[in-house]
Amino acid sequence: xxxxxxxxxxxxxxxxxxxxxxxxxxxxxxxxxxxxxxxxxxxxxxxxxxxxxxxxxxxxxxxxxxxxxxxxxxxxxxxxxxxxxxxxxxxxxxxxxxxxxxxxxxxxxxxxxxxxxxxxxxxxxxxxxxxx
Amino acid sequence: xxxxxxxxxxxxxxxxxxxxxxxxxxxxxxxxxxxxxxxxxxxxxxxxxxxxxxxxxxxxxxxxxxxxxxxxxxxxxxxxxxxxxxxxxxxxxxxxxxxxxxxxxxxxxxxxxxxxxxxxxxxxxxxxxxxxxxxxxxxxxxxxxxxxxxxxxxxxxxxxxxxxxxxxxxxxxxxxxxxxxxxxxxxxxxxxxxxxxxxxxxxxxxxxxxxxxxxxxxxxxxxxxxxxxxxxxxxxxxxxxxxxxxxxxxxxxxxxxxxxxxxxxxxxxxxxxxxxxxxxxxxxxxxxxxxxxxxxxxxxxxxxxxxxxxxxxxxxxxxxxxxxxxxxxxxxxxxxx
Numbered sequence: 001x002x003x004x005x006x007x008x009x010x011x012x013x014x015x016x017x018x019x020x021x022x023x024x025x026x027x028x029x030x031x032x033x034x035x036x037x038x039x040x041x042x043x044x045x046x047x048x049x050x051x052x053x054x055x056x057x058x059x060x061x062x063x064x065x066x067x068x069x070x071x072x073x074x075x076x077x078x079x080x081x082x083x084x085x086x087x088x089x090x091x092x093x094x095x096x097x098x099x100x101x102x103x104x105x106x107x108x109x110x111x112x113x114x115x116x117x118x119x120x121x122x123x124x125x126x127x128x129x130x131x132x
Numbered sequence: 133x134x135x136x137x138x139x140x141x142x143x144x145x146x147x148x149x150x151x152x153x154x155x156x157x158x159x160x161x162x163x164x165x166x167x168x169x170x171x172x173x174x175x176x177x178x179x180x181x182x183x184x185x186x187x188x189x190x191x192x193x194x195x196x197x198x199x200x201x202x203x204x205x206x207x208x209x210x211x212x213x214x215x216x217x218x219x220x221x222x223x224x225x226x227x228x229x230x231x232x233x234x235x236x237x238x239x240x241x242x243x244x245x246x247x248x249x250x251x252x253x254x255x256x257x258x259x260x261x262x263x264x265x266x267x268x269x270x271x272x273x274x275x276x277x278x279x280x281x282x283x284x285x286x287x288x289x290x291x292x293x294x295x296x297x298x299x300x301x302x303x304x305x306x307x308x309x310x311x312x313x314x315x316x317x318x319x320x321x322x323x324x325x326x327x328x329x330x331x332x333x334x335x336x337x338x339x340x341x342x343x344x345x346x347x348x349x350x351x352x353x354x355x356x357x358x359x360x361x362x363x364x365x366x367x368x369x370x371x372x373x374x375x376x377x378x379x380x381x382x383x384x385x386x387x388x389x390x391x392x393x394x395x396x397x398x399x400x401x402x403x404x405x406x407x408x409x410x411x412x413x414x415x416x417x418x419x420x421x422x423x424x425x426x427x428x429x430x431x432x433x434x435x436x437x438x439x440x441x442x443x444x445x446x447x448x449x450x451x452x453x454x455x456x457x458x459x460x461x462x463x464x465x466x467x468x469x
Contacts, residue, residue, distance in 0.1 A: 001216075001217055001352045002217075003310065004215055004216055004389070005217065006213075007311055007314075008202075008208075008211075010202050030434065038213035039210070039211065039214040040211050040212075040214035041211065042204065042208055042211045044202040046201070046202055062309055062310065062311050063309060091464045104361070104362060108447065109447075114398070115396045115398065115406075115408060118396060120395035120396055120408070121394070121395065121396060121397070122393055122395060122410070123395075
């Protein structure tokens, strides 16, 4: 069955900073809807008062990866889109994939080896018997 | 007045030191006094301070997720039940995550802090009962599933498969990837694999109590059986003498004893020969297996023949994950416990 890989989202922002305006609007308007639509993601909202670090959305996945995305100077809709994008991702590292294909069953009839189509030494081949 | 000046200087110096980056300490003491009394700029952190804090952060010992900021146990448990798409009775689920080592350590800690025995006794229950019930149900359900899917497989083979699927490594791996290690309450961190196994089986037991055997069977099927994908039968089931086992199987089906013959061979006089030995019953081929020496090839041929007879080849039909129709199988699992 499908298990959403996103465990929890932490929204760290400041209640007074100018670049956290989108984050504050998101908390006021869209955070509850987002939490209702994704009941298996725990959403933590933690405003830290005073001048501090930039507003950040921290996503923790089931395999332990923690991904932080800056939400400074983003609008509320953009933050919603970003949150849904994080919710649909798995926690695998975002690195270059070497091959765009992968298969768990590389061979259906058995992989070829040099002896696949060679007849076995037990089959006896002789001159055709004359009809009697 | 000299004392006062020195005290003022001492108060002023830390304010100046940050701003001056160590160069303004000696010069401008008079100006320092005046600026300290007026509005001082906030002290900037020294360059080495950030590096030092980062080093402290990297060298700190790993902590449980529950001890880091932003943790709400009730919300996490609800999210767990939604993630697994099952309806749990939440108090049963909370008991399922409580391990006996946690209760002992908590009571010891409370006694150390000075409470007497009555106050120190926790109101929490163990998960050992739930874990036992979950283990029994999982084993019975898996055994029944395998008997239905591979009817030719003998009892020892089914037992080996079930033991593999309920083994410590596999269950703790599944539990870790479902975030059970964050929710489980236990004494040591990181939680040892047997604790994770016990907690996961207790979760299965809690599901059994809350939703009934059908849904629990579907849960066990969805999370434990995919771990068999890509695994070969004889990786899981250790068979010492495959030829003897094959002879037993053939006598059960009234087929004559197999006759091994070399089918193909390559590089006989080299360091890496390859022999293909075929097993023939009544001059008809049963199985063929490769090997480095003739004995190894014969054993491999016996294993291939056993795989074909038990129906556990690589090209068998995949497991049936469709919705169960009547749930008779799960009820039989409960009644056969």
